[in-house]
Amino acid sequence: MDAINWHTFFFLLFSLVACAFAIAVVLSSNIVRMAFYLILSLAATSGLFFLAGADFVGAMQLMIYVGGTLVLLIFGVMLTNQGPYTMLKSRGDSWLLGVVAGVGLLALLTYTALGVRDWMGPTEEQLAETQLAFAQPSATATPIGNALLGIRVDKLNGGNEPDAQQQVLQGGMSGYLLPFEIVSVHLLVVLIGAAHLARTKKRSDTRST
Amino acid sequence: MMQFLAQPVGAAHYLLVGAVLFVCGVICMTTKRNALGVLMGIELVLNGANVNFIAFSQPALRADRGLALGLDGQVVAIFVIVLAAAEAAVALAIVLNFYNNHGTVDVDEADELKG
C-alpha cells in the first residue's frame, strides 16, 4: 500500500468539509455563524465540482452561490443588531420532526446511491483511462457557452461517422438556447420583482411602533 | 482508510455527499424558526441536488460511461445555481417585507393565513 489516489484524497477532504459544515449549519442557532458555516460548506462543494471536472460550474458556484450567501450574511448582520433575532432557538417538536424525516430521507438516499453497482466507480479495466481523464485539464467553459447558444459541440464530437453527425445536425442538437433565454428573462423579472418588493414604501402605519 | 484512499471514487460517493447536504438542508428548513435559516436550508437542498447533477455528468466516475449525463448535467447545474440566486433574491425581499410588517423574522409568527 504505497499509492494514494489523490482524487479520492481530495474528494474525502472536500466532502468532509462540506458535510461537517452543513451539519454545523443545522446545529448552530446564531444566524451569522450559520451563514459562515454555509459559506464554507458551499465553497467545499465547489471544490467537489472542480474535482469532478466541472470547472465552469465550480467557478460559478463560488461566484453566484457563495456570493448570494454573502447577502444572507449581510442580512444576518443587519438583523443581529436588532436584539433577539440572532438566536432563535428551534423548538423540540420541530427537531423531532426534522430529524425523523431527515434520517428517513438519508436512509432512502443512501440506499438508492449505493444500490447501483456501476455508480460505485470505474472498474479495474477503466482505471487507467480514468486517471488520464482526470489528469487532463477540463475545458468546459466553451462547450457550455456553446450549449447555451444551442450548439452542442460535445454531441458533434460524439459520433465517429459523418452520418451520425449529420443526423445530429439535422435532428437538432438539444441545445439550451430556449432555457437560457427563459432564465435570462426570469432573472430580469426577479430583479424587478425583488426591487419592487423591497423598495421604500409609504403606508399607513396603524400599529404603534 | 488507506484502503479507501487507494480506490477511485465513484458517482455513488458524490451522491452520498449530496444526500448529506440535502438532508441537512431539509432538517434546516423544518427546524429553523429564523426565516434566514430556512433560506439557508433551501440553499443546502439545492446544493445537494447540484452535487448529484455534477456527479452524474462525469463519465469517469462510473462504470457505465455511456450513460453519463455529460454536458447536460453541468448545464442543468448552472440553471439550478442561477435559479437559486433568483429564488434567494425574491425570498429575501419577502423576508424583508415580513420583517417590516411583523417586526420579526420568526417564521412561526407568520400564521395569519391560518383558518
Add this chain to the structure above:
Amino acid sequence: MAEFFSTYLPSWLAQLVTGLIQCVILLHVPLVGAMFFVWVERKAAARIQDRLGPTRVGGMFGWLQLLADGLKLLTKEDLRPQEADAMLFRLAPYVGFCASFTVFLALPFSDGWVVQWLDVGVFFILAVLGLEVFGVILAGWASASKWSLFGAMREAAQVVSYEVPLGMCVVVPVMIAGTMDLVAIGRMQEGLFTNWFIFHDPFTFVIFFVYFTCGIASVNRAPFDLAEAESELVAGFHTEYSGFRWLIFYMAEYGSMFIVSGLAAILFFGGWNGPIPLADLLGLTDANGELAGYLGRFLGMLNFVFKSVLGVTVMIWVRWTVPRLRIDQVMTMCLKYCTPIAAVMFLGATLWTYTFPGGVTGLRGTPYGTVRGVSAQRVELSDLTPATEDAEGAAGEGSDNKPAEEHAGDVAAAAADGEAAAASTPSGPLSIATFASSRARSR
C-alpha cells in the same frame, strides 16, 4: 521532484511532500510580495511626502523594514474584545487571507507557469477575489464594535456593487480572446506591443481605466478605502485587531492589489509578453531546447512581475495623493459612471470585433492573434459541412464514452445550429471560435 523523493519514501508520501513544498513556495509569493509592497509603499509614500522613509533596517534603503515590523507585530498581544464572537473574530483574518492567496493558484506568471491551469481562470479569479469580503464582514461583525460594523457594512455594499462593473470590464478581453483561459489570453497578445488588448480597439483602451478604477475599489484602496477610513471609522473593520491577525489583513490587502494589477497585466498589457518579443529575438524559445525555453519564460515572468508591480505602484501613488470619497459618492461612481461606461464599452467592443474580425490593421495572423499551441478556427455558417470534417479529427479513441471536455483533440470544432444562428444573425458570420488545445503543458 516527486520522483526524487520516491527513491527514499513511499510514493504517496513523496507526492505529499512534493505538494507541500510547492504549496510553501507558492505561499511565499504573496507573503514576500506583500513584504516587498509594504516596503515599496513606505518608500513611495515617503518620497511623495518629502520624507526618506525607512533607511536603516537591512543596511540600505530599509529593505528589511517589514521583517522588523512583522517581528514587532508577532510579539504584540493578541487582543480580543470581551463581547466579541471569539471563533469568528479569530477566524476572520484567515478567511480573507485564504481568498487572496487562493487566487494565486490560477494566476499565470509566465507562459504556462501556473499552479493550476484552469480553463475558467478569469472567472475563478474574480469569484475567489470576491470572497475576500467575507473576512472583512465577519471581522467587522465579530469585533462587537460599532466602528468595525460600520466598516464591514460599507465594505459589503461597496464590493457587491463594484463586482458588477469589474465583471463587465473583464468580460471584454475575454470576449475578444474567446476564452477565459488566462494562459491562452496571454499567448494571444504575443509579438509587438500593438498586439496587447489595450490597443486592440478604442473600447478596450477606455475599459482598462474603468477596470483599474473598479479594481482599486474592489481591493479597498484609497480613494475607495471606506471600510478602513481612518479619519471616520478609526480603523474600520480592523479596529479591534492587533498583532499577527492584523498583519494577516494587511497581507491579504497587498496580495489582492497584486492580483488586480496582475490580472490587468494579463488581460490588457500582454501578460508576460514584453513590448517587443525579446525572447523570440534572442532565440529563447522551446524550439532551441528546454533551457532556452525556460530562460524565455523566466524573462516573461520578469515582464509580468514588472507590469504588476507597476500597477501596484500606481495604486500606491493614487492613495497618497487624493482624498477619500464618501460612501454615496463611491456608489454613484459605480452605478452612474463605471457600470454604464463598462456596458457601453462592452457593446462597442462587441461591435468592433464583429466589424473588424481580424483587427483594423490586419497585422494579426489569425482573427484573434497568433496563438501558440492553441489553434483557433473561425467557423461561419457556410462552413457548416466542412466543420464536420474537422470534427472527424477530434474524434479520438474512446471518444464514445467521453464528453467534449475530455477531448484532447487539437482541432477546434464548432458548428452552428441552423435555427439558432438564423435567428440571431441572419446573414452575418457567426463568430464562434473554440479552442480545444493540445494543452501540452510546457511546465
Add this chain to the structure above:
Amino acid sequence: MATQTGTAFADDPRIIEYDVRTDEMLINMGPQHPSTHGVLRLVLRTDGEIVSEAVPHIGYLHRCAEKIGENLAPRQFVPYTDRMDYLAGMNMNLGWALAVEKLMNLEIPEKAKHLRVIIAEMNRIASHLVGMGTYGLDLGSFSPFLYAFREREKILDLFEEACGARLTYSYLTVGGATHDLPATWLEKCEAFLDQLLPVITEYHTLLTTNAIFVRRAANIGVMSAATAIDFGCTGPVLRGSGVDQDLRRDGEQWYTEMYDGYAFEVIVEKDGHYPKDHEYPAIPKTAVLGDCWHRFYVRMLEVIQSIDLVRQAIDRYRTATGSHCVPVKLNQKLPKGEAYLETECPKGQMGFFIVSRGEAIPWRVRARSSCFSNLSVTHELCRGCLLADVPAIVGSLDIVMGEIDR
C-alpha cells in the same frame, strides 16, 4: 441602509415612509478618535450612515488656566496662554499682552508693534497651514498634512531663532516682546515668504481644486450668515459664511492701531469672488457660501494675506524707532479696574477679560474662546449629514481643544 424620513407626510403621523425598520445607534466619536483634533468627544446618533444628531462633549483638556491666571502676575501668566491655542501661541500671547496693556494703559514702542505684527501673522500662517493639513487628513488625504508641516517647521525654525521655543513661545509679553529679533532674522523670513508663495499654489492643486476634495467639501455643512452670527462664530468660520468682519480692521482701537497704515482687505466673498482670488482657482460651481469649502478657502487666502502683511511689517520694522519693549516689572501694581480685549486670532476672536483690585496679581481672569463658539455650531451643521461628513465639518471649523477647555 435605511432612511426614515417622515417629512413629506408630516401632517399625518401615521403615514411613514420606510425602507427597513432600523434602530438608531449611539456612537462615541472620540475622545480617542483620529480626527477629532485632540480630545473632543462627539456623541453621534446615527441611522445607518446618516447622522441625526452630533453632540460635542468637551472638558477633557481642562487645566484651570483662568484660575491659575488669578494667582500669577500678568507676565507670569503668558506661558499659560501659549497652551490655550497651542498652534498659535504667539497670537494668544499677543491677546493677553494687549489686554493687560489696555488695563495698564501702557503704550508700547512703534518697533515693538511692528515686531508683533510680524510674529503674529507668521503664527497665523503656521496655524492655517496646520488647519489645511489636518483638513486634508480628515478627508483621507495624508500627504498635504506633511507638506503643511514641512512649511510650518520653517516658521518654527524662525520662531526658535527669535525666542528659543518651537511651540510654547512666551515671546510676545506685556510691554512688547522678550527679545528683539536676531540679526539676520528678517532676511531669512523674507526668503521663507518668497518660497512659501508658490508652494501655496501647489496646495491649491492638491486640495482646493481637487475633484474629490470639492465633492467632499463643497455644499457640506452649509452655515448661513445668520446662523454663524447667532452662534457667535468668528474668524474664518464667520467669514466663510460671507460676514465681513475682521477685528484687525473692525476691532477696538487698542488692537487695530497695530495695523494702522497696513494695506489689507478682509478675506470675505463679495459678488462671487474673493479679494485676492485673481490668481487662485475660481470657486467651484457646487460650492455654496458658508460650506466647508468656503471656510477652507478663506484660510488659504488668509495665508496669502498674512504673507503680504508680514512683508509690509518687515519694511516698517526696519525703519521703526524705539525698542522692542518697555520693561514691566513683575511686581508692578495693576491699576484698579477691568479690561476686556478681543483680538483676531487664526481660529477666531479670542478675548481676555481681566479685573484688577489694584494689586500686582489680577483678581479675575477670563478668556473668551473662539473655538468654543465655533464648535457649538457642530450640532447644527451635522444634523442629517453622512457619517463621513462629520470629520469634514468639524475639521472645517478648525478647532483646538486646548483653547476650548483651557
